[in-house]
Amino acid sequence: MRRRKGATVPPEKCVCAHCNAPARYLYVNNGKLGSQVQCKICKRTSPTHKPRRESKTKYWCPHCGNALFRWKEDGISTAYKCPSNKCGCYRRNLVALTPEENQMRLEGKTSQFKLHYLFREFHFASEELPLARQEDSPVDLNRIHHGLHTVGQVLTLTVSFGLSARMSAQAMKHLFGVRISHQTVINYTNAAAAQLSGFVDKNSPKPEGPCAADETYIKVNGITRYTWFIVSKIRRAICGWNLSESRESAPALGLIYNCYGPPDDPVCENAELITDGLPSYDSAVVAYNIEAVKHGHMTVLNKRTVIGLRNLDPESETYREYKQLVERLNRTYKFHTRPRAGFKEFDGAVALTTLFVCYYNFMRPHGSLKHRPPVELECLQGKRLYPDQWVELLRQAA
Structure with missing residues (x-):
């Protein structure tokens, strides 16, 4: 058929409801409204099935076909959820609930049950991931009134022995006859953290075997x-660490980047990461694996979950020892942070954590490693005193 110039063309997928004639044999029969077409073959009219308005829905439920609505958004993803209570996915998950869980649901405690179909759209850039590191130095350690040996003594008392800044200042006065204020102790600690930050990341070991995160x-x-750690069971070393103001997915993903490297060039593949039931780890691992697959790698991380304090499922029973390992690391970390009775600034927490990781990996003797540190640096061979070890690390990082 020949159409007039400027005539409204029916949609390409439109067909005659009576003889199934394609769109090239149909013409719009009601002008600009465009809701009815007439067939040139059977001469009968049909609706164009043109929607009254275009749908803005991005995703649809694969189980029931309903449009997914935007449920919530965090730093790295947007979650879309199916609203239908008649959805097959919802009904299957509802039937699978235990009587105790059903009672909790009836009492309104539904936040822990993911019954509806959920889809996450990931959108993040690696350079925007939060990774807390000490960058600003309050003083220049090369231009201080005291020598580096004094700084080594301060770090020994503050970090290695876990004393507060005021107690360290008192110990410096009564043990070594060096009069410094507690603010000077804080300045030396922050300056050393800024200098050692890159050195610690550079010399942190690669993850070997299953690792635990918490x-x-x-x-x-x-x-x-919050402070985040990933510890290796084989070497008992901290392979990744981060600090954040929340427990969202973005800092968890930054922790994984710090431990396993960027997804386009991961340090290992098909690794096992054991975590607790925090949903942020699930989102972070999925996002990391998706980016790795985009760059031609296999699945980098296989996440294992240990729930609660009792082994109520086979996976928790199998990987319980890894959860206990990272909890023991947390207790060691708390021993070093508790004397501070809290921090006044976030940078102070970052500085102390940086020095704690440095001490734990390179200096602290570990009982399961025959009283050797998890990472033995060549530059520390033959140096048995903590002040000398701190001075050598500062010189290596300069």
Whole structure:
């Protein structure tokens, strides 16, 4: 058929409802409204099935076909959820609940049950991932009134022995006859953390075998903040660490980047990461694996979950020892942070954690490693005193 110039063309997928004639044999029969077409073959009219308005839905439920609505958004992903209570996915998950869980659901405690179909759209850039590191140095260690040996003594008392800044200043006065204020102790600690930050990351060991991840809380100006660790069971070393103001997916993904490297060039593949039931780890691992697959790698991380304090499922029973390993690391970390009675600034927490990781990996003797540190540096061979070891690390990092 020949159409007039400027005539409205029916949609390409439109067909005659009576003889199934394709769109090239149909013409719009009601002008600009465009809701009815007439067939040139059978001369009968049909609706164009043109929607009244274009749908803005991005994703649809694969189980029931309903449009997914935007449920919530965090730093690295947007979650879309199916709203239908008649969805097959919802009904299957509802039937699978135990009587106790059903009672909790009826009492309104539904936040822990993921019954509806959920889809996450990941959108993040690696350079935007939060990774807390000490960058600003309050003083130049090369231009201080005291020598580096004094700084080594301060770090020994503050970090290795876990004393507070005021107690360290008192110990310096009564043990070594060096009069310094507690603020000077803080300045030396922050300056050393800024200098050693890159050195610690560069010399942190690659993850070997299954690793355990966990987060523990600290207090900064009376507000709860979080420290994240990944520890290797084979070497007992901290392979990745981070600090954040929340327990969202973004800092968890930053922790994984710090431990396993960027997804386009991971340090290992098909690794096992054991975590607790925090959903942030699930989102972070999925996002990391998706990016790795985009760059031609296999699945980098296989996540294992240990729930609660009792082994209520086979996976928790199998990997319980890894959870206990990282909890023991958290207790060691708390021994070094507790004398501070909280931090006044977030940078102070970052500085102390940087020095703690340095001490734990390179200097602290470990009982399961025959009283050797997890990472033995060649530059520390023959140096048995903590002050001398701190001075050597500062010189290597300069």
